[in-house]
Amino acid sequence: MTTALLLAAALAVVCVVAVALPFLREPDPETDALDELDEGERRRLALLEERDRALSALKELEFDHRTGTINDQDYREQVGPLRREAAAALQALVRDAPDQPKEAPDRQGRPVNGRT
């Protein structure tokens, strides 16, 4: 009984310490605000999703065409709009991009990690 109660008390103490840890680690932080996306960042996230969606759809279409799942006619009808969507998303990202450093103009307008 006593051992059980001691173990229970120890468990409770460990849990309280775990819960209080963020406050113990940073008793007086510079800022306690959450990392929230502002309106511009949320719009940028939506554009990035749109870009990735269009690029992934293009990739799938190319492979389906190569395998023969999609015939030439369907491929031709779809590839144009998909390319335009991807290009529009990329252009919107460039327009929307925060100011780029002048010494790196070659990176402007390129998607993340150099992917095209």
Add this chain to the structure above:
Amino acid sequence: MPELGRAALVVTLGLAVYALVAGAMAAHLGRRRLAQSAQNALVAAFFSTLVASLVLVAALLRHDFSFAYVARTTSEALPTGYTLSAFWGGQEGSLLLWLLILTGFGATAVRLNRRWARDLIVWVVPVFAAVATFFAFLVVAIASPFVTQAAPPDGAGMTPSLQNPYMLAHPPLLYLGYVGLTVPFAFALGALLSGRLDERWLIATRRWTLFAWTALGIGQLLGAHWAYVEVGWGGYYAWDPVENAALMPWLAATAFLHSVMIQEKRGMLRVWNVLLVILAFSLSLFGTFLTRSGVVNSIHSFTQSSIGPWFLAFIAVTVAVSLALVFWRLPLLRSPTKLESPISREAAFLYNNLLLLALCLAILWGVVYPMVSEAIRGEAVVLGRSYYDFFLRAFGLPLLLLMGIGPLIAWRKASLRSLATTFRWPTLVALSTGAVLLALGAGSSIPGLVAYTFSAFVAATIVMEFARGTRARKALGATSWIGAFSSLMARNRRRYGGYVVHASIVLLAIGITGSSAFDSVKEAKLTRGESLAIGGYTLVYRSLDERQSANATEVRATLGVQRGDKDLGTLEAGKNAYTIEQQVSNEVGIRSDKLTGEDLFVIAEQIDADGSVYFRVFVKPLVNFIWLAGLVFLLGSVITLWPDGKEQRRLVARADEVGLPATR
């Protein structure tokens, strides 16, 4: 140490309440340290629940009958494996397992996704905590596994039908599935609460949903096999309300796994996806309620208990709050794109979704109908097998066909000409199969014939997709055909893993059709030396023996089996009389033909004192395809679930790019 177990659960309840309140405040006020503290509380809740669980496991292994739960569910003579399975064999223990898995999944899901969805996670934590609070409250105040008593000399033992190896895996897998559906629910509600209805909640939960769906699927198949070999009525699925309770969330999750692709690829069905996640989670709660409330008669039900009303109230609150949130966020859920053509992949997936949902709702109506009829007419009317079979055919057969059509149609819009080209070979294979089967006499069951024809169609499309994909990879530079195939699978695990899962559904359809539409049954009372003929087999009743095992007296009738002139050996069927539990179970005899997948299934229904036995014998063609389907299903799910490092890197990079640094 029941005090330690009780205290650990009280600590869990305290932590869950704290995570709920602090998490909600942190999210609302935008407080970073408070949010981290709430996350830590969720993780700590898992460890305190683990301590409580270990206390119960220790009590079970030590046969400590001062724990009322241990005395009620085990006995000294019970083998160790089944003693351990008593953890989830009773009401209180299984609720504790729910809580353990829930807090474990919550803590893991939060940790795994915090790098690229931190702003969303802040709102997810209080949702997890709310569900955990409910279950912690149940095991602390309503159904504690740590109630003590003066220890009796021995326990009451375990229900004989639960003393089966399948019971070691079937219930925990179902719990993993039920509880796993909390993860997509928590993320969906987190996204609604925060207004972060971008793609991230879907990506964060896709694998969890798939995991829960796989666990539910395998759990149900194991349960079906358990019913087949142990319950001894000659079937594997009886449309029992509790079986249906596991099937319904699985169907809803299946619909979600398909419709989520439409949102990812086309940005459509955003409201629909959120609603499907809410439906799947609510149905998993409903299933748990059914098992525990005593409102339905089922071999799976726990004894009638007081937790039913609590569950009902929790389900009502969950559904009401979730729907209110969806309504509130409708403007944010509007889709930017529309369906361009009724002949497109997204349209096929939509039809698939409607059929899955229709089947799910038809089953739900069948489950609740006895309760509704009792409330209205004062008499519980149970809808029988024919009701469910009708809807399985009406919705299941088109679903089977769509499984072959959907993946091969182009997104957005497909031309009729392209359809004719794409489906030329599969259609030819299907029609040839149908014609051959008709010539062989399969026309005795039209739904069966249609099911086989559709199965052939889907199988042909799957083979064609793998063949074309491998050929394309080879053309792109793979050194060998094996290399091309591996590269095909590795580059798009989700798509080709999905095809493997589809192949398992084809096997399942073949097995179910063969064993239900083309089976035969015969009954006879035999004395020693007499024989019975069925489906080409001849069974001769040879002897009756009695023997003693660790916890039961076993009576077995031995039958000699012949097919034509060929001697196939012997088969035993009989009954076990469990001493402590004072119950008798059927122990069936099964002879499987590994080549054809057919089973000869013998039940010794009644054993008379003079040694004569009343036998019921089934021949079930292709039934073993059902169990084979389970293995293929697992393989396909593992391929699909395999972590995708490229996707993770892309998500982290995307988070970095919008200003959510991946560190801290």
